[in-house]
Amino acid sequence: MEALELYTTGVKDDVWTEELKLNLGPQHPSTHGVLRVELKMDGEIITAARSDIGYLHRCAEKIGENVSYLQFTPYTDRMDYLAACNNELAWSLAVEKLVGVEAPERAQWLRVIVCELNRIASHLIAFGTYGIDMGANTPFFYAFREREAVMALLERPAGSRMLYNYVRPGGVAHDIDAEWLPDVLRFCDEFERRWAEYNQLLSTNRIFIARTANVGVLPREMALAWGCTGPVLRGSGVRWDLRRDVPYLWPYAELEFDVPVGEGTHGTLGDCWDRYWVRMREMIESIRIIRQACARVPSGDFMDKNMARAYKTPLKPAKGEAYMRCENPRGELGFYLVSEGGASPIRCRARGPSFCNLSVLESLLPGCMIADGVAIIGSLDIVLGEVDR
């Protein structure tokens, strides 16, 4: 808004100007996928914005109503493709709740580790692409170096690098090898050093702070009212994390970790920098969680015995409904299932974090400059695969 006043004061009424309509996307380097934002521009200032989604709609929910419960797990990977494990977890928990089973202890702890590793990988993308949005290309490559390490780690038990299909209803798909946990711990040590490097390169950069502080301020009340979750909500100073407040996996209740929230370090609470910094600190908290979890992985089954049998025969839960939500890297991902006793749910509904977080975009953009608009879109850290589903 400051910029708007700066540029509109002193403009005489007799200067005839025309509103410019600008289509940002769907093919644009910084809309993080196929988002299209229709902007009305007054010079460099955005006066109105309307986001247009749906370019990546793949009928994920309808597919869920047509395939079996166990077949849908890989589809959830393709919603928020940067945090596949976390999506699978939400789906698996919903199915488990519907069926009434609980994953064995070993699987619970493995789920914690893979989900937190996946959270780090996802936040690394957010960090790297945010640097690119701001015109700094180098952090992206550094982030990808560490993400590569995470993907190599997750590839060993899961067999694939990005869309794992590893967390499944009843437990996890495969057991880990003997060297996996020590390797994860080695990665944690390495990552902490790299994290300090990122901050030197980007987080503390004067230009970066000038570009993100006081930009796209999302006040606490507004964040709550619009249903924002995850780092976007926490960036506005609301200490709400399902891992801490509603431990959907019981190991989370036994682990020690902080929930970072925005503090308005460089400006107003809830600005782009706060959201960015929440993500950065969450990576370190994830490292803390992984360290503790690695020490506590017990031996035993990695898949519930009854569910293992269900993988051979169609799984037909009794009549009923279930809703489970998980703390995804981007916020709350919930799956709502209604079963009428058939092999597939008659209603399958996902509550996606990116979709809800994206809804504030239209009210954050007006009054910003176009460069701020890019900063705001980046700070919301959306994945269009999950927005459009």
Next chain:
Amino acid sequence: MEALTRFFGETLDVHGAAALSLAYATCIGSLLGFITVYAMFAIWMERKVAAHMQVRFGPMETGGWHGWAQSVADAVKLLFKEDLIPAQANKVLFWIAPAVVFCGVFAGFVAIPFAVGVQIADVDLGLFFILAVASVEVVGVIMAGWASNSKYALFGAVREAAQVVSYEVPAAAALLAPILVVGSFRLGDFNAWQEQHGWLVLHNPFLPVAALIYFIASLAGCKRAPFDLPEAESELVSGFHTEYSGMRFSFFFLEEYASMFVSSLLVATLFFGGWTLPFVDVSAAPVPLGIVVLLAKTFVFIFVQMWLRWTLPRLRVDQMMAMGYKYLLPWAFVCVIGTAVFEALGWGWLPLQGA
């Protein structure tokens, strides 16, 4: 120029207009060749610098040794690409724009002394001339942005106009300080002066600041990060050259690298001794040694420009303007006035030391 005309007159027995045009052709040809070869090298260097900063290798295959021929291959590819002009574009302006952009920088090369006597035109107002013709480039950029009939290109062009206006002034003001000391606009005089008195950047406390201001402002003039707003990939796709492809695009690219060269060379010539070296006498072989020394210094500054580009985020438009007008311009004037006072009183680094 005169030397070349005389040379042709003596060796080929041509005189008058014929000798003159032959000399012109030789100069233009060699300059074009130099710029092209330099640009290819600089682009390869940029990729290597970027790659090594980003834990990559960059081009490694093309041509064998560390992908040295990558730029050549790219240039050939660009040459053979289809010549696309958007249907709604203003075809004449679209066609002229890359030429105008390139001409501005190319003309600047004419007045650059590479070593004693290695200069096409020894213009009295050489420095002034280079700054003046370099500003022609912005006209071409606005032409390109307007003619493309694309909103992103138009945004880029308008940003370029705003940027050049706010950065030419501090750049020129900062250059007044060394001009005050040397008392000439002729670039050769700067070299001669520094040969006698040492590097200008060390002459008084204000000149290092002036050098810094000029360097920062020249980054904006070359559209380099953190001032790459007219291109601003993450905001404006490619800015003013969004709609350009093939050879026309490569002219914009060539211009960027050529103007990097000019501004780096000006920093080296005006502040860092030009073709002279401290403690080393290059007068034994003034031409070859001078060229090597000057190019080496120039490439140091080109490297710094690349280094900054791959380290810093981009400023926002209003921050860029604020930086130009609120910080660089007042400090540039402080440098000019300070240098003037020091010169009038005959002071050096410390007031008591004396020059």
